[in-house]
Amino acid sequence: MKNFYFSLALLLLITQACHDVKHADFLPADTPLSTTIDGITYRPGNWAHPDYSAPFTFLGNHRLVIESPVDTGTVFVHLEWRRRDLHPEAKGMILVNALTQDTIRNRLALAVTNDFGNIVFEPQPGARTYYLYYLPHTSTGKYYPKLNYLEPQETADPVWSQRVARLNLTQLPEGKVTASESIDDFHSFFPMEVTATTEEVNAYTAAHPQSYYLFPESRHRSIRMSHFLPYHWIRRGPQSGLQDDVKRGEYYTFQVGLYATGKAMNDVKVTWSDLVNKQGAHIDANQITCFNTGGIDLNGKPFAKVVNVPAGKVQAFWLGVDVPIDIQPGSYQGSFIFQPMGEKPDTCMLALDVTADTIANHGDDDPANMTRLRWLNSTLGTDPDFIVQPFLPVSFEDHSLHVLGRDVILGDNGLPAQIQSYFTTEMTKLADAPESLLAKAMDLTITANDGHRIDWQSQNFSIAQNHPGAATWSVINHAEGFDLHVHGRLEYDGMLDYYLELIANQATEVQDIALPIAYRPEAAEYLVGLGYQGERRPERVDWHWDVEYHQEGAWMGAVNKGLQYVLRDENYERPLNTNFYHNKPLKMPPSWFNDGRGGIRISRQGEAIVADNYTGKRSLQAGDTLHFNIRFLITPFKTINTEKHFSTRFVHEYVPVDSAIAWGGTVINVHHAKPINPYINYPFYALDSMKAYIDEAHTKGVKVKLYNTIRELTYHAYELFALRSLGDEIFNDGEGGGHSWLQEHLEDHYHSAWHATEVNDAAILDKGTSRWTNYYIEGLNWLAKNQQIDGLYLDDIAFSRETVKRIASVMNRHRDEVVIDLHSANQYNPRDGYINSIFLYMEHVPYISRLWFGEYFDYSEDPDYWITEVSGIPFGVGGEMLEGGGHPYRGLVYGMTTRKYSTFDPRPIWKLFDEFGIAQSRMQGYWVEEQAIKTSNPRVRTTIYRKPDAVLIAIGSWSKTDEQVQLHIDWEALGMDP
Incomplete structure (x- = not known):
């Protein structure tokens, strides 16, 4: 009943609002704006940019053009500059002769505010035109510039300054500002950053007294300032609405700026009516959204936001209208009601003149239309029935579940009793019989205060599969004083996710709550994580939680079987990475962290290698609930297609297609900062030339991929x-x-x-955890469909596994083969919290075609480091080398070369590959027990590439000295007669 009365009240409010503004004057959205304000013309000056690749001192991006009536004596100038920068009085100014660029040293600043400035200066003989640069600065330049604005400096001759102090300023010749120039159009403040003065704003609010004001604005003039009002709003006066032309099928966006005057406007609600024409046709209110007050998150779930506008600030509200493609042409009007908490509502009208023309793709083909804002609320790529090749649907029978190459056998408690792998050590095929990973079934153990462990009784085991890509199950476990609710999920790529809710039924104290994972020793050969770079598992590990480190679990395994796990709680948010971890570090999970008492101990216990994930002593009250969430990744994820691996050659340079072909390349990676992909992570400029390049490549049998990821976004x-x-x-x-x-x-x-x-x-x-992910997915869909890109070059990843699944899903719908390669600079450093790149990105590897690890990886490390940290082999993906061009001999042991980029040239080794026919060979590395050619020196490793009548041997030495080695060849195993 409450909802009924609320809806009725809202309807009456909207109806009344429409009646009140029935004769409203609408502002045409395309109204041209005069570029002259106060007699000052706003225009680009087009002077030279500095060399941004090195440190520099620069006059700045903005200047006033001053005309002096005299060329001798002293001149006074009133500067109506309408500045938006904070604390302009703290910034220096440089005045130069426009013709000679000589600096005018005899000048004084008499007043500097955001609204205006006053200066006097001594003109030079014969010069009447001057440039006043008011944002000069120094910069370190390069990739992460640090910039400082020059402070005010007194450069005038003291004698001249004393003489000026005695002058009557009102009698001085007065110079005139004729233009306000920016270095180019992109740097311009006009029109939305040319501020209204304090006097103008006060006059406006006095003439139209309200607690807040609404300013409708065109989609083509983004509201940019929060501290100031644009002068253009004051000049045009109050407007009750916005009028614009729109095509059928277009997604129309517009803005309303809300200015809070004397006090904050909190919890601003925005509601709207249908847009209706005189014949009764309408655009339904359900086709309208306000992006600021809610939307659809990256997981496809609706959410609402509270918008508060501080006193004296401007908040832009962006709204979208989805115009049906089959709507009747005509003029449609509706009202948008804004109501801060405790305030009267105010109305902004919208009149859309729908033409008979239609537009393709909602107008998305031109990003300047701002129609793509609707992408923020997209759920594209979340189809639970879509499974990426080569994966298979999840299948199950009773307590046993199966995905590609792996089995999970559940215990009665819902946790894994056994995990099995069918992958062979060659990593190119599956075996008929599996190998087990666990030495013991998993269990959440509780040690009571008296030292005894409680026993669980399990019931209500249920398993379901609503979609082929996943199976879910739940179990309720009971024990003295506790209930444990287990919710599990296995997805088709081998991600095994658990949400464990431990509920205390009475007040109690415990010595420990732990989840020990007992690995079979042969399934715990290597360790990655917990402060260890890929290496042979040490005999003992004793690790504690620390926010300084981006560490939350471990991977232990062998080449063909392994298990990664991470320990989390309900508060988990993906931290930043790639130089920015400490700006948003890992949140300690309260359940596992337990105020610093928790940790992980790894040791041999009998015939098992046990990772004891303990939490330590704690007190619980009746009703307390702890969330012991744990996510497993069962490795490897897929077999390695060596034929495709060796046939795919990356040219990591933007070059003519024929040049790439002449080099032997089959895939061209187009980085950002290139003519057809100029701006980082926004490949929506130069679209015609991009399409022409891709079309040419496709006609010549070459694929083209783009650099495009989430982590940073261009200012373009x-x-x-x-x-x-x-x-x-x-x-x-x-x-x-x-x-x-x-x-x-x-x-x-x-x-x-x-x-x-x-x-x-x-x-x-x-x-990477915001609605921008939805936009990103839609953008990739558009690029795959319209530009026909063949894949992505991901330069590190700042988003979740679910996002990569969506990427693979949408791109595979448009392209026969999608190539996604992942580059990473080594994350094992203080800036990134000492996390291993392969550990961080393991969740993404099922959807990755190739690894390129990367800057700062240490190719002088031993083979255990190579196979776990660099090669990708234990996870079902091939790799390539980057740092210093790589190590050609060691790299070939893992099937790795460098790429054609910079001065590094893999063409000689590509030529060898082709002459031998390596793509048709069978790769067997030193990690394969039955490998037929080995050396007499453990510091020298071999990999063989077998064909029926030939063998290519890759030999890599990790010795610090020159070595002579003897090859031990098993001719029978090779099937050859020596």
Whole structure:
């Protein structure tokens, strides 16, 4: 009944609002704006940019053009500059002769505010035109620039200054500001960052007294400022609505700026009516959304947001209208009601003149239309029935579940009693009989205060499969004083996810709650994680939780069988990585962390290698619930297709297609900062030339992939300010800084990131756990469908496994074969919290075609490091080398070469591969027990590539000295007669 009365009240409110503004004047969205304000013309000046690749001092990106009536004496100039930067009085100014660029040293700043400035200066003989640069700065340049604005300096001759102090300023000749220039159009403040003065705002609010104001605005003029009102809003006066033309099938977006005057406007609600024409046709209100007040998250779940507008601030509200493609042409009007908590509602009208024309893809083919904002709420790629090749549907019988090459056998408690692998050590095929990983069934153990372990009684085991890609099950376990609810899920790639809820039924104290994992020794040959780089498992590990380290679990395994696990709680959020871990580190999971008492101990116990995941002593009250979440990845994920591996040759340079072919390349990776992909993680510029390049490559049998990921986003993104209006939902909050454009147009609440100096492209950090993921997936879908890209080059990954699943899903719908390769700089360093790259990205590997690890990997390390940290082989994916061009001999032991990039040239080894026919051979590494050719020296390893009538032997030495070795050849195993 409450909902009925609320709906009725809302209907009456909207109806009344429509009646009140029936004769409203609508602002045409395409109204041209005069570029002249106060007699000052706003225009680009087009002077030279600095060399961003090195440290520099620069006059700045903005200047005023001053005309002096005289060329001698002293001139006074009133500067109506309407500045948006905070604390302009703390920044220096440089005045130069426009013709000679000589600095005018005799000048004084008499007043500096955001609204205006006053200066006097001594003109030079014969010069009447001057440039006043008011944002000069120094920068370290390069990829992560640190920039400082020059402070005010007194450069005038003291005698001249004293003489000026005695002058009557009102009698001085007065110079005139004729233009306000930016270095180029992109840096321009016009029109949305040209501020209204304090006097103008006060006059406006006095003439139209309200507690808050609504300003409708076109989608093509993003609201950019939160501290100031644009002058263009004050000049046009109050507007009750917005009018625009729209095509049928278009997704139309527009903005409403809400300005809070004397007090904060909290919990702003936005509601709307249908858009209706005179004949009664309508655009349903369900086709309208406000992106700021809610949407669909990256997991496909609806959410709502509370929007608060601090006093004196402007908040942009972006709204979208999905115009049906079959709608009757005509004029449609509706109302949008804004109501802060405790305030009267106010209304903004919208009139859409729907033409008879239609537009393809909702208008998404031109990102400048801002139609792609609807992508933020997309669920594309979440089809639970879609399974990426070569994986198979999950199958189960009773307590046994099966995915590609692996079995999970559940105990009565719902936890794994056994995990099995069918992968052979060659990693190119599956065996008929499995190998077991566990020495003992898993159990959550509770040690009471008196030292005894409680016994569980299990009941209500149930397993279900609603979609082929996953199976789920649940069990309730009872014990004295506790209930344990087990919820498990196995997905087709081998991800085994558990949500364990431990409920205390009475107040109690325990010595420990733990989940020990007992590996068979042969399934725990290597260790990755917990502060260990890939190596032979040490005899004992004693690890404790520490927020300084991005560590939450371990992988132990062998080449053909292994298990990664991570320990989490309900508070888990993906940390940042790749240089930014400490800006958003791992949240300690309360259940496992237990105020620092928890940890992981690994040791041999009898015939098992036990990873004891303990939490230590704790007190519980009746009703307390602990969430012991744990996610497993069962490795390997898939077999390695060596024919495809050796036939695929990456050219990691943007070169003519014929050049790539001449080099022997089959796949071209187009990095960002290249002509057809100029801006980082936003490949939606230069679309025609990109398509032409891809089409040419395809006609010549070459694939083309793009650099495009989530971690940072170019400042050239059309939607940048719309995304900023969502607060810290999309972009990481931060201290600002970095490139001058960022500081001059964003000011604060961002984290600067990569700067591609060769194309002057700066970026800020974005979140891989936000709605931007939905946009990203839609963007890849558009690129695969329209540009026909063949895959992605992922430069580290800042998003979840689910996102990579969606990537693979949408791209495989448009392309016969999708190539996704993952590059990573070594994350095992202080900046990244000492996490292993392969550990961090193991969840993504099922959907990755190739690894390229990467800067700072140490190719001088031993074979155990190579096979676990670099090669990808134990996880079902091949790798390539990067750092220093790699180590050609050691690399070939793992089937790895470098790529054609920079000065590194793998063509000679590619030629050898082709002459031998390596793609048609059978690869057997030293890790294969029946490998037929071995050396007499354990520091020298071999891999053979077998054909019926020939063998190619790769020999890599890890010795610190020259070695002579003898090859031990099993001719019978080779099937050859010596």
